[in-house]
Amino acid sequence: MPCSLRQAVPTTRRETIALLGAMMASTISARAQQKATPVIGYLGSESPEAYASRLVAFAEGLAEAGYVDGRNVAIDFRWAEGEYSRLPALALALADRQVTVMVAPGGAEVALAARSATKTIPIVFEMGGDPVALGLVASLSRPGGNLTGVSSLSVEVSLKRLEFMSELFPAARTFAVAVNPASPTSASQSKNLQAAASSLRLELRLLTASSEPELEALFVAVSQMQLPGLVFTSDPYFAYRSRRLAELAERHKVPAITQARDFPNAGGLMSYGGDFQQSHRHTGIYAGRIIKGEKPSDLPVQRVTKVELFVNLKAAGQLGLTMPPSLLSSAEVVIE
């Protein structure tokens, strides 16, 4: 009896201790994890309502990387409510909070505000323009600093919008272009559009708008100038006001094309731009991967693969327009 006890008891005891140790370690690590629940600082240029569909896509991407808000990650939202001048202060507040990662979706303004706030906290941006040209990253494949993100290509394809408008009005030689002078990409977009116009032998009327009243005035001006179509440059300020733009276009009977599908969905004529669902989903994935410990400098800037043309035939009918087959066959979605 004593012999067997002497052999059996220490083994079980040792096993028990090991088991207890493992359990304690797991509890401790679970507690440590709880204590250090990663926080995403989410910098939004508008209100949550305007961002709703983007937030869904972002949450999808985050979940794909294994994180769910409120469960194993907390998201601290800061909204500029359309006042882009507030963005730097909001970004600084997030940096002071020492968030794990800062997410700056919805355009170059947000990305630049985030970058000015911190040089150490990883930043994931989502924007339409070229981050290399804006000086946010050293190169697409090797971002280098504390920033990486997703480009939706919307800025690059501004000239295609002019081309589609000219396809709709093959005889017209002059088109109106809406520019937001406050946008960091306005200069480059204007230049690209001018170059495209000259190769298409077109003339452009550049109209500016960076506030609600100016938007209304812009549509009034286009209808007064009797220009056949209005081409919007890519800008989040325009994109997040697609519903308003659709209203104005309908009211002033102006055929217009913007970057966001929200515009034809709300009654506008056409849109051509990157798939923001894809770009926001990728933003979520990158945020998750950075929380997991990857360095932003190792994550190349992604460009969306999908640039989509939306056409609203109902709007075309109201405007008395017939869509040519070239547009219809190119359209990703035709709204009847």
Next chain:
Amino acid sequence: MTQAPPALRSSLFAKYFVALFAAVVIPLLVAGGSEAWFGHRDQRARLNDLLEAEARSAAAKIQDFLDGIRDQLAWTVQLPWSDSADERRRLDAFRLLRQVPAVVSLTLVDATGRERVFVSRMGLNKVESGADHPLSPALKNIRPGGAWYGPVSFHGGSEPFLTIAVAGTRSAVGVAVAEVNLKLIWDVISAIRVGRTGAAFVLDQPGRLIAHPDISLVLRADQTAIRPLQTLRAKIAAQSGKAASGRDIDGHMVLAAMAPIPGIDWSVVVKQPVAEAFEPIYAALWRTSAFLIIGSGLAAALAYWLTQRMIEPIRILEDGVARIGAGQFDHRIDIATGDEFERLATRFNAMAGDLAVSQERSQRIGRLKRFLAPQVAELVDHSGDDSVLDGRRIEVVVVFGDLRGFTAFSARAEPNVVMSFLNDYYDALDRVVIDHGATLTHFSGDGMMVLINAPVSRPDPALCAIRMARDMQKTVQSLLRDREPLDHRLGFGVGLALGPATVGRIGTEGRLEYTAVGSVVNLAARLCASARNAEVLIDMAAADAVDGRVPLIELDARVLKGFDKPVRVFAAGEATAS
């Protein structure tokens, strides 16, 4: 017997444990070990086949991706070109872009190598630009109906693009040239699962990463980061395409197999973590270890149980044997296990009974030895039976002998001299009695009584008695001669008689004597009393019995106390002479 037994050099438990451990664990070890070994070999072979099949299937999927694009492009090169602008072809091009998301731009080139239609998702479309296509030398070499794949280029140093050109079946229909964004292979590659966590990736001929489930690895276009993947492919190539093992980017061991995509010189490699691939084997090993632990536990428990079953009876036996050994012959070992232990206990109990009987006998014999001649004692001892000492009536010769003048000597001499003399005297006589096989039944002071033919029967007891008597005389006389300086003035006389007497043990258990009762005893005693120094007196019965074999001299008949008539008396001749 009663001292503590020596310390155990090894315990029953240890022996049983070793035996049971060997019985349980060694077969398990052999079975587990061989299962692991053969399982590993079989699993490896099976995995190789499986992985190679997975690689072929993955390659087929990538091939399907490329073939899908090629087939779509073939639609655009079916009709010959006219000289004027062709609106229908432009629409075809738009529809192709709409249909094939991976194509970012499409150029339709006529038979002369000039660009006729260019449509793009990003840049401005061009119709009838008339420029020579930069790739036209290569395009001319495409066989009719064939396809040509350009080298992979990384736009902005990041996104992989591939130029695919498809020629119509006749040279007049020209060539369709498409820029394909290879990022879209991700949908294909990320859907390929090998096992649970295994995956596939694609390398082009120079070893650049074309497709990987982690798209950021492709977009980094970092040759050093993907070195392990290139090494993996080199290893498989070194084994002439057979599956090989190597390290993944994260350093984990993986098994990998490869399949080429013909025509474009890409390699599709599938990999599966070794840990996952051999999981069944590891599981089997874990199972075996668990069984080993359980087996050891079982062996220990069984050994403990058996030992307990053994130790209790052994302890009872040990205790019982110790008690019996200590002389407690009435102790009985009580074991009712129904097995060999019970039988052993029964044997011990029987032995204890036998020991008790034999001890009783040896005690009795020991007591008898005190008054029996050694031969008699030995006889009784040998026969193990003292019935020879039982009372009976038998013809015996009774011999008496005593010293003359001893009372005066003992009064005169020092006590120690007297006692020393007596000791020598009895020692000498005792030897003579023993030599003649007689039985010294009694002595007191200077006299003694000796029996012949009882309890040990002797042939011709009279002759034996006379010879013994003469020897006694000789011995005592020489003893007396040796003691002459003491001036003892002692003599020694012997008388013997033959006749029936009752012999047997008399007395109590504590004080027991063997003696003879009858007139022959009286006669012998009287003859001894009337014998002079150095004389041996013999009665007529004894003299008749020897019948002249010993020279005897008849003396005058004597009147002896207790006898009515005078008794005829003979003297041993030689003794008289000396």
